[in-house]
Amino acid sequence: MSIYGITRRMAFPLAVLTLTGALVAAPADPKATRQASFKKMGAAMKVIKEQIAGGSPAKPAMLAAAQTVATTAKQQGALFPAGSGAGTDALPAIWTQRATFDAQMAKLVAESAKLVTAVNGGNVDAIGAQFKVVGGTCAGCHKQFRADN
Numbered sequence: 845m846s847i848y849g850i851t852r853r854m855a856f857p858l859a860v861l862t863l864t865g866a867l868v869a870a871p872a873d874p875k876a877t878r879q880a881s882f883k884k885m886g887a888a889m890k891v892i893k894e895q896i897a898g899g900s901p902a903k904p905a906m907l908a909a910a911q912t913v914a915t916t917a918k919q920q921g922a923l924f925p926a927g928s929g930a931g932t933d934a935l936p937a938i939w940t941q942r943a944t945f946d947a948q949m950a951k952l953v954a955e956s957a958k959l960v961t962a963v964n965g966g967n968v969d970a971i972g973a974q975f976k977v978v979g980g981t982c983a984g985c986h987k988q989f990r991a992d993n
């Protein structure tokens with residue numbers, strides 16, 4: 845009986861928290877969503893890398909991939925709500941140095957948008973240079989905020 849009472853008291857605030865989280869922004873499972881999105885960005889970066897390495901890059905493939913990175917990056921920041929680090933490679937520093945983390949994510953948004961512009965421009969050297977900048981942005985954040993990389 846008393847165990848049931850405790851469970852009910854605890855369940856209520858949890859339910860409220862979940863509801864509030866859903867209303868504010870996040871999908872039901874921000875961890876799985878952000879990880880899937882990072883994978884998607886990783887695959888898109890690989891497409892661009894291979895196109896450049898292949899010597900005669902195909903613009904449609906690179907454009908689609910660059911757009912994937914640019915649009916996906918915009919959604920990532922909101923997928924790191926406080927307390928969502930446990931059981932993931934997201935380091936606690938994300939939440940103790942949130943402004944730095946957010947700035948790095950903003951940098952990815954800006955630089956990946958420039959990559960879309962570069963691909964549209966069609967100059968392979970410029971695309972390669974901006975690809976490196978974007979890749980450096982990924983690596984810079986991982987070094988600081990991602991475990992196991």
Ligand code: HEC
Nearest residue numbers: 879882883885886932933934948949952981982985989990
């Ligand atoms: C602002 C910080 C930040 C930036 C920028 C960033 N990442 Fe990450 N990335 C993370 C963190 C933190 C994790 C760990 C997430 C987790 O485990 O929940 C991660 C995880 C990943 C993973 C592993 C996902 C999984 O669980 O399998 C891949 C792949 C990845 N990132 C690719 C990229 C690529 C590609 C870019 C650039 C286009 C990028 N990331 C930019 C912070 C960042």
